[in-house]
Amino acid sequence: MSPFSWPVRIYWEDTDAGGVVYYANYLRYLERARTEWLRAQGVDQSRLAAEHGVLFMVLAVNVEYKAPARLDDRLLVTCEAVPDGRTTVIFQQRIYKEGRTEEGSTAGAERELLIEATVRVVCLDGRTMRPRRIAEYLP
Amino acid sequence: MSPFSWPVRIYWEDTDAGGVVYYANYLRYLERARTEWLRAQGVDQSRLAAEHGVLFMVLAVNVEYKAPARLDDRLLVTCEAVPDGRTTVIFQQRIYKEGRTEEGSTAGAERELLIEATVRVVCLDGRTMRPRRIAEYLP
Amino acid sequence: MSPFSWPVRIYWEDTDAGGVVYYANYLRYLERARTEWLRAQGVDQSRLAAEHGVLFMVLAVNVEYKAPARLDDRLLVTCEAVPDGRTTVIFQQRIYKEGRTEEGSTAGAERELLIEATVRVVCLDGRTMRPRRIAEYLP
Amino acid sequence: MSPFSWPVRIYWEDTDAGGVVYYANYLRYLERARTEWLRAQGVDQSRLAAEHGVLFMVLAVNVEYKAPARLDDRLLVTCEAVPDGRTTVIFQQRIYKEGRTEEGSTAGAERELLIEATVRVVCLDGRTMRPRRIAEYLP
Numbered sequence: 001m002s003p004f005s006w007p008v009r010i011y012w013e014d015t016d017a018g019g020v021v022y023y024a025n026y027l028r029y030l031e032r033a034r035t036e037w038l039r040a041q042g043v044d045q046s047r048l049a050a051e052h053g054v055l056f057m058v059l060a061v062n063v064e065y066k067a068p069a070r071l072d073d074r075l076l077v078t079c080e081a082v083p084d085g086r087t088t089v090i091f092q093q094r095i096y097k098e099g100r101t102e103e104g105s106t107a108g109a110e111r112e113l114l115i116e117a118t119v120r121v122v123c124l125d126g127r128t129m130r131p132r133r134i135a136e137y138l139p
Numbered sequence: 140m141s142p143f144s145w146p147v148r149i150y151w152e153d154t155d156a157g158g159v160v161y162y163a164n165y166l167r168y169l170e171r172a173r174t175e176w177l178r179a180q181g182v183d184q185s186r187l188a189a190e191h192g193v194l195f196m197v198l199a200v201n202v203e204y205k206a207p208a209r210l211d212d213r214l215l216v217t218c219e220a221v222p223d224g225r226t227t228v229i230f231q232q233r234i235y236k237e238g239r240t241e242e243g244s245t246a247g248a249e250r251e252l253l254i255e256a257t258v259r260v261v262c263l264d265g266r267t268m269r270p271r272r273i274a275e276y277l278p
Numbered sequence: 279m280s281p282f283s284w285p286v287r288i289y290w291e292d293t294d295a296g297g298v299v300y301y302a303n304y305l306r307y308l309e310r311a312r313t314e315w316l317r318a319q320g321v322d323q324s325r326l327a328a329e330h331g332v333l334f335m336v337l338a339v340n341v342e343y344k345a346p347a348r349l350d351d352r353l354l355v356t357c358e359a360v361p362d363g364r365t366t367v368i369f370q371q372r373i374y375k376e377g378r379t380e381e382g383s384t385a386g387a388e389r390e391l392l393i394e395a396t397v398r399v400v401c402l403d404g405r406t407m408r409p410r411r412i413a414e415y416l417p
Numbered sequence: 418m419s420p421f422s423w424p425v426r427i428y429w430e431d432t433d434a435g436g437v438v439y440y441a442n443y444l445r446y447l448e449r450a451r452t453e454w455l456r457a458q459g460v461d462q463s464r465l466a467a468e469h470g471v472l473f474m475v476l477a478v479n480v481e482y483k484a485p486a487r488l489d490d491r492l493l494v495t496c497e498a499v500p501d502g503r504t505t506v507i508f509q510q511r512i513y514k515e516g517r518t519e520e521g522s523t524a525g526a527e528r529e530l531l532i533e534a535t536v537r538v539v540c541l542d543g544r545t546m547r548p549r550r551i552a553e554y555l556p
Contacts, residue, residue, distance in 0.1 A: 011174055012184075013167045013300055017293035017349050018466075018543060023475045024291065024444035028152045031441070035150055045151075046211040049435075057482070058440040064477045071295050072185040126435060152439055156432035156488050157327075157404060162336045163305035163430065170302070188296075196343070197301045203338045210434050265296060289452055290462075291445045306430045313428055323429075324489040350463040 004040060006033040008075040008095075020068035026115050027061065030093050033077035034119070041139050053126045054137055059088065060120040067097070067114050074098040076111065081138075084120065087131035089138065091119040143179060145172040147214040147234075159207035165254050166200065169232050172216035173258070180278050192265045193276055198227065199259040206236070206253050213237040215250065220277075223259065226270035228277065230258040282318060284311040286353040286373075298346035304393050305339065308371050311355035312397070319417050332415055333404040337366065340396040345375070347392055352376040354389065359416075362398065365409035367416065369397040421457060423450040425492040425512075437485035443532050444478065447510050450494035451536070458556050470543050471554055476505065477537040484514070484531050491515040493528065498555075501537065504548035506555065508536040 008029045016022040034056075038045060048054045069075055075095050082090045095115035123134040147168045155161040173195075177184060187193045208214055214234050221229045234254035262273040286307045294300040312334075316323060326332045347353055353373050360368045373393035401412040425446045433439040451473075455462060465471045486492055492512050499507045512532035540551040 009171075011167070011171050012294045012296070013170065013302065015295035016290045017295070017297050018290070018472050018474070019295050020474075022291055023478070024441045024448070027441035027444065028150070031152065032148075032150050044211060046209065049210075055435050057435070057437075057485070059482055061440070061478070061480045063479075065475055068474070070185065071188075072183060151433045151435070152441065154434035155429045156434070156436050157333050157335070157429070158434050159335075161430055162339070163302045163309070166302035166305065194296050196296070196298075196346070199340075199342045200301070201338075201340050204336055207335070287449075289445070289449050291448065306428070309430065310426075310428050322489060324487065327488075348463065349466075350461060 003078040003080045004033070004037045005076050005078045006036045007098075008032065008077055010069050010071055010073040010075065012071065014069075015071050020070055021073075023065065026063065026065075026069075026095060026117075029075060029077050029095060030061075030079075030091075030115075030117055030119060033079040033093060034091055034121075037079040037081070038138075043138065048137060049126060052137070054123060054132055055126040056121045056123055058119060059122050060118075062118040064116045065114070066116065067112060069095075069097055069114055075114070086133050086135075087124070088120055088122045089134055091117075091121065093117045093119060142217040142219045142231075143172070143176045144215050144217045145175045147171065147216055149208050149210055149212040149214065151210065153208075154210050159209055160212075162204065165202065165204075165208075165234060165256075168214065168216050168234060169200075169218075169230075169254075169256055169258060172218040172232060173230055173260075176218040176220070177277075182277065187276060188265060191276070193262060193271055194265040195260045195262055197258060198261050199257075201257040203255045204253070205255065206251060208234075208236055208253055214253070225272055225274075226263070227259055227261045228273055230256075230260065232256045232258060281356045281358045282311070282315045283354050283356045284314045285376075286310065286355055288347050288349055288351040288353065290349065292347075293349050298348055299351075301343065304341065304343075304347075304373060304395075307353060307355050307373060308339075308357075308369075308393075308395055308397060311357040311371060312369055312399075315357040315359070316416075321416065326415060327404060330415070331404045332401060332410055334399045334401055336397060337400050338396075338398040342394045343392070344394065345390060345392050347373075347375055353392070364411055364413075365402070366398055366400045367412055369395075369399065371395045371397060420495040420497045421450070421454045422493050422495045423453045424515075425449065425494055427486050427488055427490045427492065429488065431486075432488050437487055438490075440482065443480065443482075443486075443512060443534075446492060446494050446512060447478075447496075447508075447532075447534055447536060450496040450510060451508055451538075454496040454498070455555075460555065465554060466543060469554070471540060471549055472543040473538045473540055475536060476539050477535075479535040481533045482531070483533065484529060486512075486514055486531055492531070503550050503552075504541070505537055505539045506551055508534075508538065510534045510536060
């Protein structure tokens with residue numbers, strides 16, 4: 001089965017004076033994909049925060065930058081969750097650049113791997129900052 | 140005819156510790172909608188920059204904040220271009236919050252006006268920073 | 279008397295692929311200067327929020343972009359508060375670029391005006407979003 | 418000898434609705450410290466880019482988040498360069514939170530370790546994206 005994936009378009013706000021996407025901004029796209037993966041599982045983070053005071057907080061990130069993205073690029077961000085104990089989960093994530101084709105279709109176009117990332121996330125009580133059992137909030 | 144509009148989803152990256160979207164970030168959404176309006180007209184800014192050295196640069200913004208957006212909100216950003224002389228164009232833009240409904244459908248849901256903005260943009264040569272006739276690049 | 283001013287250095291994070299500072303980011307520098315002006319008055323916003331639930335929220339911004347800033351530029355952001363009724367205050371703000379001199383001294387170097395801005399801010403209760411009398415929190 | 422360090426203040430722009438600094442933003446502070454370390458060595462990146470077409474690009478980051486920063490916090494970001502072959506350099510970096518004291522002095526106040534990071538950077542030609550010998554540009 002192919003992993004969950006989420007499209008991201010690159011705008012001026014994403015780039016820097018080097019002509020490419022600023023290196024910290026890929027972490028934003030990684031988070032958008034995790035959030036949409038959660039939403040696809042039926043998990044609404046704003047409701048989790050409001051009703052249970054529960055947040056997901058990043059403990060560690062490991063990012064390898066293979067090739068840069070540029071203005072107007074269309075990216076695809078993948079997200080796979082790997083169980084990692086009672087209170088944490090590890091996300092294996094990749095960012096690809098979609099090939100450009102004349103009509104905007106991607107048929108036959110190749111994807112280029114830009115980013116490979118591992119993100120370790122803990123589930124915690126936002127008030128006490130104490131870890132919570134993740135299985136209660138992740139189906 | 141209804142104006143061009145573009146959807147925006149609010150993620151953690153967009154919010155601040157006040158629990159709402161950080162005030163500068165709405166300008167990002169305004170720009171995304173202008174870029175997508177241009178793309179819908181067949182104008183590719185990365186190609187304009189690479190082939191003609193032409194950029195659109197903001198001369199002035201006027202933003203009224205009516206109500207704040209929050210995490211997970213779905214916004215709709217409109218964009219209408221008003222001619223304004225040989226080298227500049229004025230964009231009338233609005234940002235609405237989509238109503239939430241149980242099934243994710245927006246049927247019958249009301250939109251709330253969050254932002255009303257006017258953005259004056261000049262077309263210029265990125266190397267000399269001299270204005271260029273905008274009609275050459277905008278259909 | 280010269281107005282309150284606060285220095286800002288431009289890093290890669292601030293720029294975009296046009297080679298200049300992204301237009302929304304100037305609003306960040308305007309806010310840094312307002313925050314430091316408040317701090318200079320003895321007002322600590324994180325304490326205001328924690329102890330009184332009081333926030334300052336922007337109602338309107340008006341920004342004129344005169345000239346762009348670039349990587350490594352040193353800017354100076356000014357901030358002058360003009361009373362505007364019981365619950366709001368208007369900030370007149372400017373952003374200048376400092377001249378570059380050999381030894382890093384600015385003696386004799388000229389400042390260039392980059393940005394002229396007006397920002398209208400309301401004082402409100404963060405929970406009810408109702409306006410509060412600003413004189414209680416601003417000395 | 419103590420490593421090079423650079424102060425960073427946390428503003429609204431840095432935080433998210435969880436009440437803490439957004440996880441991608443720490444990478445901005447890491448870069449500010451690397452840029453200031455370079456500047457302290459006499460290396461001006463905007464001049465390097467303009468005169469030699471040379472950029473430093475991040476190949477990999479490894480970040481451990483020990484504790485979060487919040488609004489108004491004063492951080493200290495360290496930067497130590499470790500040689501790593503002809504074209505790359507590894508930066509060992511840490512982010513500390515400065516203790517708060519009544520008079521704003523930090524005498525006797527303890528520092529708390531928030532972030533531990535390793536950043537691998539390559540020196541390259543911005544046009545060809547080919548690696549360049551780093552010793553030519555780093556003293």
